[in-house]
Amino acid sequence: MTTGVRRRMGVEERKQQLIGVALELFSHRSPEEVSIDEIAAAAGISRPLVYHYFPGKQSLYEAALRRAADELATRFVEPREGPLGARLLRVMGRFFDFVEEHGPGFSALMRGGPAVGSSTAHAMIDGVRQAAYEQIIDHLGVRKPPPARLNLVVRSWVALAESTALIWLDGRRIPRGELESQLVHDFAALAAVSAAYDDEMAGIVVGMLADEPADGPFGDLVGRIRTLVAAVPAAEPAQALR
Numbered sequence: 001m002t003t004g005v006r007r008r009m010g011v012e013e014r015k016q017q018l019i020g021v022a023l024e025l026f027s028h029r030s031p032e033e034v035s036i037d038e039i040a041a042a043a044g045i046s047r048p049l050v051y052h053y054f055p056g057k058q059s060l061y062e063a064a065l066r067r068a069a070d071e072l073a074t075r076f077v078e079p080r081e082g083p084l085g086a087r088l089l090r091v092m093g094r095f096f097d098f099v100e101e102h103g104p105g106f107s108a109l110m111r112g113g114p115a116v117g118s119s120t121a122h123a124m125i126d127g128v129r130q131a132a133y134e135q136i137i138d139h140l141g142v143r144k145p146p147p148a149r150l151n152l153v154v155r156s157w158v159a160l161a162e163s164t165a166l167i168w169l170d171g172r173r174i175p176r177g178e179l180e181s182q183l184v185h186d187f188a189a190l191a192a193v194s195a196a197y198d199d200e201m202a203g204i205v206v207g208m209l210a211d212e213p214a215d216g217p218f219g220d221l222v223g224r225i226r227t228l229v230a231a232v233p234a235a236e237p238a239q240a241l242r
Helices: 011-028 036-043 047-053 057-074 084-101 103-111 118-140 148-169 176-195 199-209 217-230 237-241
Strands: none
Touching: 011 036, 011 047, 011 057, 011 103, 036 047, 036 057, 057 084, 057 103, 057 118, 084 103, 084 118, 084 148, 084 176, 084 217, 103 118, 103 148, 118 148, 148 176, 148 199, 176 199, 176 217
C-alpha cells in the first residue's frame, strides 16, 4: 500500500492505484467502515483528488468489487492435467486463499453490500459463478450444453462452495484444509447421487473416476464411506439411516 508519498501518475494508473488501495482496505474492514479520507491518506493524495477520479465512494467501491470479482474468477482456472480430484483440490486451495485474504471484501461481493446497487452486485456475482461453472464443465470434458443433471450438479456445487466459505469466515471453527477436502468430496457425492438416477450421469461419473488414484481426494472419500458403512450393524441398516 502506498502511504504519504505524492508522485505524478497518469489518469488510468492513478485510478488503478486507488482501486487497489480501496480493495485492500475493504479486505480488512467492511466497506461501510472505510472513509474516503482513509482511502486518500493510504494513496498519498488529497480527498478532493479522489473525487476527481471517482464521483463518490460508491463508484470506487464498485470498481474495487469488479477487480475482486475478476481475480476470484481466475482462481477457478486450472490446467486439464492429472486426476480431476487433485485439480479440484488445487482450485479449492486458491479459492480459500482469496477468501482468507479478502474476507470482508469477499462477503461484500457475495452478499452485495449496500454501497453497490443490487443489479450491479448481482451481475458481478453471477459472472464469477458462471466462470467457475464453465471451468468445471471444461474439466469434465463433456459436450456443450452439458446434460441437465450435470448442469444441476455443477451449479449446486459452486453455490455450496460459496456458502461454505461465507459460513467459514464467521468464526473459522473448522480447519480450512478440511473444508477444502470436504468440498471436493461434496462434488463427488453430488455427482454420484445424480448418477444413481441417470445413465448419462453414470457414464460421466465412471469416466471421472477412471484415472483417480487410490490415495487421491476421491479415493479418500471412498475409504471414509467404507469405514462408515463398516461401523453400521449389518442387521440394522434401515434403523441406522433413520
